[in-house]
Amino acid sequence: MTGEVLWAPSAEGRQPHDRVVLVLDRGELRYRDQRKLQGIWVARGDDVGRIQGRQGPDALDIGAAELRDLLCRRRGELKPALMDQALVAGLGNLLVDEILWQARIDPRRAAASLTDAEHARLHRGLRRVLSVSVREGCVPQRPGWLTSVRARDDAACPRCGRSLERRQTGGRSSYACPHCQRPP
Numbered sequence: 001m002t003g004e005v006l007w008a009p010s011a012e013g014r015q016p017h018d019r020v021v022l023v024l025d026r027g028e029l030r031y032r033d034q035r036k037l038q039g040i041w042v043a044r045g046d047d048v049g050r051i052q053g054r055q056g057p058d059a060l061d062i063g064a065a066e067l068r069d070l071l072c073r074r075r076g077e078l079k080p081a082l083m084d085q086a087l088v089a090g091l092g093n094l095l096v097d098e099i100l101w102q103a104r105i106d107p108r109r110a111a112a113s114l115t116d117a118e119h120a121r122l123h124r125g126l127r128r129v130l131s132v133s134v135r136e137g138c139v140p141q142r143p144g145w146l147t148s149v150r151a152r153d154d155a156a157c158p159r160c161g162r163s164l165e166r167r168q169t170g171g172r173s174s175y176a177c178p179h180c181q182r183p184p
């Protein structure tokens with residue numbers, strides 16, 4: 001998602017968004033992120049499994065059938081379901097918007113209401129967007145991707161050219177194309 005790990009040789013240059021600072025003998029390791037973290041856990045050995053037990057399967061590894069089963073048992077809208085780390089771990093706001101736009105699925109659809117074709121498109125979109133984003137270290141602003149236009153005032157869909165719909169939920173902006181992401 002966001003954030004970066006930085007090395008600094010001294011305590012100089014700390015910033016308000018440095019959420020974690022590890023002071024070491026020869027400098028500092030800082031985790032800097034505009035977002036506030038839910039928390040930080042120090043784990044050793046077997047603790048790692050216990051901490052990760054709070055999370056659903058990793059989005060990078062999840063299979064099409066597993067994702068489908070999880071969504072079919074879920075109440076409520078699709079987008080918050082995909083962003084719920086207890087359901088699937090690793091998907092944030094930007095990623096989910098990009099995946100749903102590439103898969104041409106309305107984020108407000110009921111999670112359990114997807115057709116076979118939509119489940120297939122969703123999983124393909126997830127694989128594609130994640131593999132590229134992991135390689136590049138962010139959701140890239142590639143030509144033809146939603147992320148390349150979403151920050152603009154007059155954001156238009158890279159696929160059909162119509163105006164994107166922007167909605168504000170819980171302090172986060174959601175972008176979707178009301179034409180390409182219509183229910184079937």
Ligand SMILES: [Zn+2]
Nearest residue numbers: 157160177180
């Ligand atoms: Zn469109």
